[in-house]
Amino acid sequence: MKQGMVLFILIVAWLLGAASCGEKGTPAVSTPGTQPQPTPAARAAQGWEGVVAAAQKEGKLMLYGTPIMPARREAIFTAFKERYGIDLEFTTALGPEIAERLSRESRTGLNIADVGMSGPTTIATAIKPLGLLETLEPLLILPEVTDPSKWHGGKLPFHDRERQVASLAWFLSPSLTVNTELVKSGEVKSYDDLLAPKWKGQILLNDPTVGGGGGVWFGFIMTHAMGTEKGVAFMRTLARQEPIVSRDHRQMIEWVAKGKNPLAIGINQEPVNEFLKAGAPVSQPRLKEPFHVTVGSTNVVAFKNSSHPNAKKLFVNWALSKEGNSLISRAYGIASRRVDVPPEGVDPALIPTPQDILLDEDFDKAQSEHQKLAREIFAALLK
Numbered sequence: 001m002k003q004g005m006v007l008f009i010l011i012v013a014w015l016l017g018a019a020s021c022g023e024k025g026t027p028a029v030s031t032p033g034t035q036p037q038p039t040p041a042a043r044a045a046q047g048w049e050g051v052v053a054a055a056q057k058e059g060k061l062m063l064y065g066t067p068i069m070p071a072r073r074e075a076i077f078t079a080f081k082e083r084y085g086i087d088l089e090f091t092t093a094l095g096p097e098i099a100e101r102l103s104r105e106s107r108t109g110l111n112i113a114d115v116g117m118s119g120p121t122t123i124a125t126a127i128k129p130l131g132l133l134e135t136l137e138p139l140l141i142l143p144e145v146t147d148p149s150k151w152h153g154g155k156l157p158f159h160d161r162e163r164q165v166a167s168l169a170w171f172l173s174p175s176l177t178v179n180t181e182l183v184k185s186g187e188v189k190s191y192d193d194l195l196a197p198k199w200k201g202q203i204l205l206n207d208p209t210v211g212g213g214g215g216v217w218f219g220f221i222m223t224h225a226m227g228t229e230k231g232v233a234f235m236r237t238l239a240r241q242e243p244i245v246s247r248d249h250r251q252m253i254e255w256v257a258k259g260k261n262p263l264a265i266g267i268n269q270e271p272v273n274e275f276l277k278a279g280a281p282v283s284q285p286r287l288k289e290p291f292h293v294t295v296g297s298t299n300v301v302a303f304k305n306s307s308h309p310n311a312k313k314l315f316v317n318w319a320l321s322k323e324g325n326s327l328i329s330r331a332y333g334i335a336s337r338r339v340d341v342p343p344e345g346v347d348p349a350l351i352p353t354p355q356d357i358l359l360d361e362d363f364d365k366a367q368s369e370h371q372k373l374a375r376e377i378f379a380a381l382l383k
Contacts, residue, residue: 048141048317054310056085061311064091064098065117066297069270072331079327080318086311095122095211102303103130111305114312119297121211123165124364127301133164134304139313145320150338157320157337159299160361166316167295168325170358171334171350174284174291175217175265177253177272181281182262190288191221195237199263204252205243206266208374209382211367213249214266216294216359219370224357225289235377245381257282269296269350273333276347284349293358298332 055061061080077088093101095118105112116127127133136158140146148155159165178188188194194203206214222231244261246252249268255261257280275282300319306312318324322340329336335343335351343351352358375382 051141051310051313051317052084055308055314058308058311059086061086061088061308061315062091062112062114062306063088063117063315064102064113064115064303066095066098066119066122067092068117068297075331076328080315080324083318083323084314086314088315095119095126098122099126099130102127102132106130106132111303112307113303114306114308115315116301116303117297118299118301119211120159120165120167120295120299120359120361121216121364121367123299123301124160124361125368128160128164132303133162133301135163136166136300136302136316137163139302139316140320141313142317142321144322145317150322150340152337152339159295164301165361166300166320167337168298168300168319169329169332169334169336170293170295170298170352171269171346172291172352172356173213173216173269173294174286174349175213175220176263176287177256177265177267177282177284178263179256179259179261179281180283182259185285188263188285188287191225191234194263194265195234195241199241201242201244202262203238203241203243204255204261204264204267205238205245205378206249206252206264206268207245207247207382208266208378209371210247211371212247212266213268215367215371215374216292217266218374219363219367220292220357220359222370222373223363223366224292232373232377235374239378239381243381245378245383253282270333273347273350286349291356293352293356295359296332296334298328298334 073090077090080086080088091098091101091113098116098118099122102113116123118127137156144150146156151157156163157167159167176188176191206212206217208214208218218235221234222228225231226234243265249271252264252267253271253275256264257275259281272282272284300316302312302316319328322338325336325338326341329341329343330345333346335346
């Protein structure tokens with residue numbers, strides 16, 4: 001009996017030792033889930049640090065886009081390099097030229113471009129159809145970027161259904177600019193007031209047959225402000241007012257400011273802002289028709305199979321972060337899409353309101369048809 005009891009105790013002891021230590025030379029297996037797991041914020045921080053380190057090893061970022069002012073470009077590029085030590089090279093050209101270059105490089109197996117910044121129409125009609133853009137969402141790492149509550153409207157600022165285009169900022173585009181010494185306050189309350197006989201031969205009109213403020217205004221009248229039937233009738237009557245059609249935005253605002261012409265339609269907002277800040281006798285009256293909200297050239301895209309994938313991811317996150325977005329918003333002088341970036345230095349009259357209409361990608365894609373219609377209506381006035 002004693003021998004049996006001893007044998008039993010030895011067997012139990014051996015089993016307990018094997019369970020706690022495992023086989024000789026093999027560490028014990030811990031129970032899954034007992035180790036503390038990193039929080040989502042911690043995982044994001046670790047991922048972000050890895051991206052930054054890898055991007056710095058790549059050392060360069062290739063950005064393709066439409067032309068921007070040198071001071072604006074310098075402010076953005078310098079800040080990015082000072083922050084991360086990465087050189088940013090910018091290839092600039094008009095929309096169709098950028099698209100042709102991207103297409104040519106893709107056909108020859110050259111994937112040079114990492115990211116792009118351009119206007120929404122150029123992206124929708126010239127770049128996106130090439131099939132070279134990737135979905136942005138998988139590139140987004142920073143919690144402050146992916147948190148919908150950080151953005152106006154409670155959703156990330158994607159401009160398209162495929163989420164390949166993110167808009168960093170936006171602004172109200174009044175379209176009508178007047179000389180306050182020649183146009184009395186309240187004299188023009190609606191676009192219909194421009195059809196009065198006194199304005200015949202006096203109106204400046206940015207060419208609505210091409211991209212730019214005039215073309216966007218024409219399309220907006222057709223799709224939102226009036227609708228196609230009323231819009232076409234309005235435009236035909238406006239053509240009989242013999243407006244002076246021009247593509248020179250700077251010259252147009254100068255003529256209005258100097259009183260050569262009392263009013264202008266469709267001048268790009270940037271040169272108008274310069275004259276407003278300088279105290280020129282110009283204003284942009286609020287009309288009964290809604291105004292459109294545009295995102296300008298503050299749209300970011302990422303290209304597939306790029307040369308510097310980590311630098312690409314880094315730039316996209318930085319541009320959408322509070323830090324990068326604040327800088328870009330100030331450089332462009334328009335309001336950020338982020339709720340935590342105050343519109344410092346932005347004209348309050350240009351900050352979007354709920355009554356104004358944000359143009360989307362469907363509008364951008366329809367621009368070619370709008371421009372075709374504009375060429376037919378204003379054919380006699382085009383040089």
